[in-house]
Amino acid sequence: MKTYFKIAAYLFLLFLISIYILVPTSKENYNVKQGYKWERYDSKLALNLKSIDDILNYTDQISGPAGRQSLTYLQNLQYVLAMRFYHGYSYYSLHQNWIAFLAGKLVWSDLDAIVSSKDILLHPYAACSQVSIVFSDCLKKMGVPFRKVMLKGHFVLEASIDNKWYLLDANLEPSFSHGIKSIAELKASNELMEAYKGHKTDEELKVIFSRIDYGPVNSSIAPVTFAFQKTTMFLSALIAVFLLIYVTYDLCIHLLKNQDRIKEHKLYQFIRYQFIKVS
Numbered sequence: 001m002k003t004y005f006k007i008a009a010y011l012f013l014l015f016l017i018s019i020y021i022l023v024p025t026s027k028e029n030y031n032v033k034q035g036y037k038w039e040r041y042d043s044k045l046a047l048n049l050k051s052i053d054d055i056l057n058y059t060d061q062i063s064g065p066a067g068r069q070s071l072t073y074l075q076n077l078q079y080v081l082a083m084r085f086y087h088g089y090s091y092y093s094l095h096q097n098w099i100a101f102l103a104g105k106l107v108w109s110d111l112d113a114i115v116s117s118k119d120i121l122l123h124p125y126a127a128c129s130q131v132s133i134v135f136s137d138c139l140k141k142m143g144v145p146f147r148k149v150m151l152k153g154h155f156v157l158e159a160s161i162d163n164k165w166y167l168l169d170a171n172l173e174p175s176f177s178h179g180i181k182s183i184a185e186l187k188a189s190n191e192l193m194e195a196y197k198g199h200k201t202d203e204e205l206k207v208i209f210s211r212i213d214y215g216p217v218n219s220s221i222a223p224v225t226f227a228f229q230k231t232t233m234f235l236s237a238l239i240a241v242f243l244l245i246y247v248t249y250d251l252c253i254h255l256l257k258n259q260d261r262i263k264e265h266k267l268y269q270f271i272r273y274q275f276i277k278v279s
Contacts, residue, residue, distance in 0.1 A: 010247055012243060013240075019094045023095070025095055026093060028123060028124055030043045033086045034086065034125070035125060036086070038173070038198060039086045040173060045083050046084055046085070046124040049080075051121060052141055053141075055077070055084065055134070056068075056077075058080060059076050059077045062080070068144070069142070069161065070161065071161045074144070074180075077138060081131060082171075082173045085125055085134075085171075086124065087125065089113055089125075089126075089130070090123040092112045092119075099233075099235055100229050100236075103232070111225065111228065112229075113127070114130060114229070115221065115225045116230075121134065127171070128172070131170050131171045132148065132168075132170075136220075136221055139159055140218070144160065146160070147165075147219070148221050149214055149215070151208050152208055152210050153208060154172070157169075158214075164182070166180045167180065167181065173199065174192075175195055175197075176195050183209070183212060192205060192209060193205055
């Protein structure tokens with residue numbers, strides 16, 4: 001049993017080392033937009049807005065006297081996030097979190113889809129749920145109540161200003177010609193189709209809004225996946241360090257046990273002779 005464990009440890013360490021050596025790290029090209037043609041993506045914002053504070057500070061600048069608790073500020077923030085990302089899922093790589101990466105490929109594809117706003121902001125692209133995660137963290141910092149809204153194949157937020165709810169969708173970027181409203185109000189006034197015109201067909205919108213499930217106010221988005229990814233990120237590093245220590249220790253023990261044999265080996269004698277000769 002001990003021999004099998006030792007072999008497994010050596011092979012797995014070799015596997016992890018090969019990941020870092022042979023698998024190239026992907027470099028994001030911020031100047032190439034691969035999302036929808038109509039997206040407002042701005043590569044300069046993607047390069048410069050790397051944190052929640054960066055996003056809010058930039059929104060402060062363009063909002064002027066409008067406070068963070070105002071509807072004007074909320075609309076500006078939505079516009080900034082629409083320019084910050086283009087549509088596309090961001091995932092953890094083998095280098096970042098090899099456990100989540102393998103789980104995503106072998107168990108469930110969403111397990112390696114990033115749900116930490118800090119890590120999502122390392123990419124120029126994000127899916128609807130990922131943009132909503134960044135948006136919700138902005139709203140938390142602003143002190144604005146929000147709730148997640150699960151649609152059929154889509155994910156958005158609603159935020160509350162002066163006790164009124166407003167739809168926020170920085171991913172599909174709807175245009176509200178009659179002003180921003182809640183999903184319920186938009187449906188009642190038949191404004192949804194017009195708001196998403198050119199971005200989704202009427203048939204697609206009927207499917208998307210055929211399901212509307214509201215989450216609790218100010219609840220975290222994907223808390224279980226977030227906990228899984230944070231845990232596996234720690235374990236990915238811990239296991240690699242443990243294997244490195246174990247294999248190094250085992251090699252040292254092996255060398256000490258076979259010290260006499262090594263000294264008698266011709267290669268050892270040759271290297272020792274060359275070293276003495278140079279000295």
